[in-house]
Amino acid sequence: MSLSDTQNGRTASLLRKMGFSGRGLVIAVPTLWLLVFFLIPFLVVLKISVAEPLIARPPYSPLFVEGPDGWSIKATLSNYAYLLEDSLYIKAYWSSIKIAFFSTILTLLVGYPMAYYIARSQEPKRSLLLLLIVLPFWTSFLLRVYAWIGILKANGTLNGLLISLGIINEPLIILQTDIAVYIGVVYTYLPFMILPLYANLVKLDGSLLEASADLGASPISTFFRITLPLSLPGIIAGSMLVFIPVIGEYVIPALLGGPDTLMIGKVLWTEFFNNRDWPVASAVAIAMLIAVVVPVMFLRMAQTKAEENA
Amino acid sequence: MADSAIAAETKPWRSGTAEPFIRIQNISKIFGDFTAVDDVSLDIYKGELFCLLGGSGCGKSTLLRMLAGFETPTQGSITIDGQNVAGVPASERPTNMMFQSYALFPHMSVEKNVAYGLLREGVPKEQAMARTAEMLNLVKLGNFAKRKPHQLSGGQQQRVALARALIKQPKLLLLDEPLGALDKKLREETQFELIRIQESLGVTFIVVTHDQEEAMTLSTRIGVMNEGKIVQVGEPEEIYEHPNSRFVADFIGTVNLFQGRVDVVAPNEMRITGTEAGDLITKPIEGLSAKQTVSLALRPERISISREATSAANCIPGFVEEVAYLGNLSIYRVNIASGKTIKVTLSNLDIEGEPITWHEDVFLSWNAGSGVVLTT
Numbered sequence: 013m014s015l016s017d018t019q020n021g022r023t024a025s026l027l028r029k030m031g032f033s034g035r036g037l038v039i040a041v042p043t044l045w046l047l048v049f050f051l052i053p054f055l056v057v058l059k060i061s062v063a064e065p066l067i068a069r070p071p072y073s074p075l076f077v078e079g080p081d082g083w084s085i086k087a088t089l090s091n092y093a094y095l096l097e098d099s100l101y102i103k104a105y106w107s108s109i110k111i112a113f114f115s116t117i118l119t120l121l122v123g124y125p126m127a128y129y130i131a132r133s134q135e136p137k138r139s140l141l142l143l144l145i146v147l148p149f150w151t152s153f154l155l156r157v158y159a160w161i162g163i164l165k166a167n168g169t170l171n172g173l174l175i176s177l178g179i180i181n182e183p184l185i186i187l188q189t190d191i192a193v194y195i196g197v198v199y200t201y202l203p204f205m206i207l208p209l210y211a212n213l214v215k216l217d218g219s220l221l222e223a224s225a226d227l228g229a230s231p232i233s234t235f236f237r238i239t240l241p242l243s244l245p246g247i248i249a250g251s252m253l254v255f256i257p258v259i260g261e262y263v264i265p266a267l268l269g270g271p272d273t274l275m276i277g278k279v280l281w282t283e284f285f286n287n288r289d290w291p292v293a294s295a296v297a298i299a300m301l302i303a304v305v306v307p308v309m310f311l312r313m314a315q316t317k318a319e320e321n322a
Numbered sequence: 323m324a325d326s327a328i329a330a331e332t333k334p335w336r337s338g339t340a341e342p343f344i345r346i347q348n349i350s351k352i353f354g355d356f357t358a359v360d361d362v363s364l365d366i367y368k369g370e371l372f373c374l375l376g377g378s379g380c381g382k383s384t385l386l387r388m389l390a391g392f393e394t395p396t397q398g399s400i401t402i403d404g405q406n407v408a409g410v411p412a413s414e415r416p417t418n419m420m421f422q423s424y425a426l427f428p429h430m431s432v433e434k435n436v437a438y439g440l441l442r443e444g445v446p447k448e449q450a451m452a453r454t455a456e457m458l459n460l461v462k463l464g465n466f467a468k469r470k471p472h473q474l475s476g477g478q479q480q481r482v483a484l485a486r487a488l489i490k491q492p493k494l495l496l497l498d499e500p501l502g503a504l505d506k507k508l509r510e511e512t513q514f515e516l517i518r519i520q521e522s523l524g525v526t527f528i529v530v531t532h533d534q535e536e537a538m539t540l541s542t543r544i545g546v547m548n549e550g551k552i553v554q555v556g557e558p559e560e561i562y563e564h565p566n567s568r569f570v571a572d573f574i575g576t577v578n579l580f581q582g583r584v585d586v587v588a589p590n591e592m593r594i595t596g597t598e599a600g601d602l603i604t605k606p607i608e609g610l611s612a613k614q615t616v617s618l619a620l621r622p623e624r625i626s627i628s629r630e631a632t633s634a635a636n637c638i639p640g641f642v643e644e645v646a647y648l649g650n651l652s653i654y655r656v657n658i659a660s661g662k663t664i665k666v667t668l669s670n671l672d673i674e675g676e677p678i679t680w681h682e683d684v685f686l687s688w689n690a691g692s693g694v695v696l697t698t
């Protein structure tokens with residue numbers, strides 16, 4: 013046994029004494045990651061959300077205060093109460109969830125046929141199509157959303173095309189409406205829907221579809237009874253990847269949406285940078301997290317169940 | 323249920339006048355530049371359990387898939403019970419298929435899998451469920467109705483697939499390697515189960531297999547395929563005893579093949595010269611010309627083995643290289659002067675006295691009528 017072996021052995025036994033097994037170490041890495049990059053920032057935001065705003069640096073009151081009879085905790089729920097008082101916040105939450113929900117459905121409707129087609133095509137066409145799906149990631153997201161302004165504006169590419177084709181006489185007002193937000197979201201998040209759907213559909217055993225046809229089912233019936241239920245895990249995975257980030261989306265509504273487009277990401281931005289009310293902004297963020305976690309937990313449960321069935 | 327006379331007993335193909343139930347006429351299937359099925363014609367009769375037998379890649383599944391309607395023939399026509407099925411989609415054909423992988427719907431219970439065909443046909447739910455229960459009893463899965471396919475063993479899954487394919491009472495059931503995924507013992511039991519079910523329902527079965535023993539056990543008739551062609555059709559015994567080519571003789575069971583030239587043809591006897599076992603005497607066959615190259619196919623059990631020379635038409639000396647004891651029979655590998663190894667099987671019941679063993683000098687003998695003369 014060499015020295016370093018002995019050393020390794022000692023380290024291992026030491027770690028074991030501290031409660032780390034080999035398996036524990038494997039889990040320890042992601043645990044540490046979550047701790048540093050999720051839990052600690054979350055606690056910081058949580059702390060700020062129960063503070064009072066101050067004109068100071070940083071612009072909020074400290075959590076632990078030293079008084080005449082030692083340290084005490086100074087926390088308030090008034091920021092959360094404020095979220096309930098001003099209907100702006102409830103409206104923004106509701107509108108964010110609504111926009112996220114409908115964009116998820118739209119993305120699913122557009123993405124499913126595309127994923128299905130890619131999964132059913134042969135190599136090398138399949139690889140080429142997959143490459144085309146991820147190709148947009150190679151340019152900046154901001155630039156791509158910005159490009160949509162040029163396409164959608166009153167004297168933009170789309171209106172120019174439609175007018176020159178004689179389909180419309182007056183330019184359509186799309187930019188700075190919710191429609192533009194939907195277009196931008198569906199465009200941006202489509203790959204996140206297509207890729208998990210593709211990964212699921214490509215595994216679908218073609219003989220199941222043949223068996224269904226053989227037993228007398230029409231192609232439509234086969235789709236709804238076999239293909240769709242078996243692709244449910246893919247649908248749920250893709251929907252989560254779209255729904256969650258869209259709730260907090262800021263860039264797309266800021267660039268493509270109008271003054272009426274109310275989304276929680278925009279509200280958050282305004283509180284932080286325009287009003288410099290960090291405690292309220294933090295409360296908005298925490299409330300949003302809770303608003304997201306609950307539906308996602310239901311989706312996760314549905315996904316686990318769907319996977320068990322498939 | 324079934325016709326009182328089943329095809330296995332009436333043997334309608336022997337009559338020459340019976341109307342075939344399924345007519346396959348000059349069917350070909352070409353994938354790109356590869357001919358998977360090559361000008362196959364085949365008549366199959368009602369109530370038959372017909373086996374398509376051939377090695378991997380010879381086009382068996384492709385032929386079956388054309389019958390089911392999953393592949394369109396490049397050429398030729400298929401008639402099922404008088405109806406030309408060209409252009410009829412799989413969902414509307416009077417056939418059902420049991421897939422090699424079983425293709426059970428993983429998200430549905432056993433019961434829902436089996437009822438699927440009836441429900442798609444519009445049979446009322448209650449009636450469909452009653453018939454499903456009946457069918458599950460037939461395949462002895464009555465207690466497993468609520469399970470999911472992945473909770474069943476391979477043998478149980480196989481029976482679910484069979485029940486699902488039979489529930490619509492198809493005119494023709496197509497089975498692609500139905501026992502291929504089962505282990506040997508289960509496979510043997512299931513073979514008889516399959517025959518029982520086929521005979522009790524009277525449905526015509528076409529079974530694809532690459533296992534010649536399975537084909538021999540199951541079928542009323544066997545169609546042997548090679549490179550997309552049907553090379554011989556016949557009852558199991560006929561194929562075994564009278565193969566029409568070296569390929570069939572070699573594919574079905576074990577055979578000793580001797581190649582030589584036709585020498586003297588007499589009314590009752592014929593001589594083949596220049597084989598690895600010297601000159602051999604056989605029964606003559608028609609249509610041979612002098613000096614034509616032919617093969618003699620000789621089954622191992624047709625050869626007898628003895629310590630002394632015999633007066634049989636053919637008797638050649640040899641040396642026992644190896645003996646394998648298989649319980650009911652023994653297999654001898656005997657080397658002859660030319661160096662060729664000849665396989666001989668002997669039923670252990672027939673052995674009298676001290677059995678012949680390794681490294682003994684022996685004589686192999688057989689009669690003129692024991693082998694089959696093959697020209698191709």
Ligand SMILES: Nc1ncnc2c1ncn2[C@@H]1O[C@H](COP(=O)(O)OP(=O)(O)O)[C@@H](O)[C@H]1O
Pocket residue numbers: 353356358376377378379380381382383384385
């Ligand atoms: N869809 C297809 N495209 C191209 N070649 C095919 C296709 N289906 C089968 N083949 C080819 O046809 C041949 C026969 O296949 P198959 O009928 O499945 O053989 P078997 O069932 O006798 O093993 C194989 O060489 C196979 O590669």
Ligand SMILES: [Mg+2]
Pocket residue numbers: 382383498
């Ligand atoms: Mg096959």
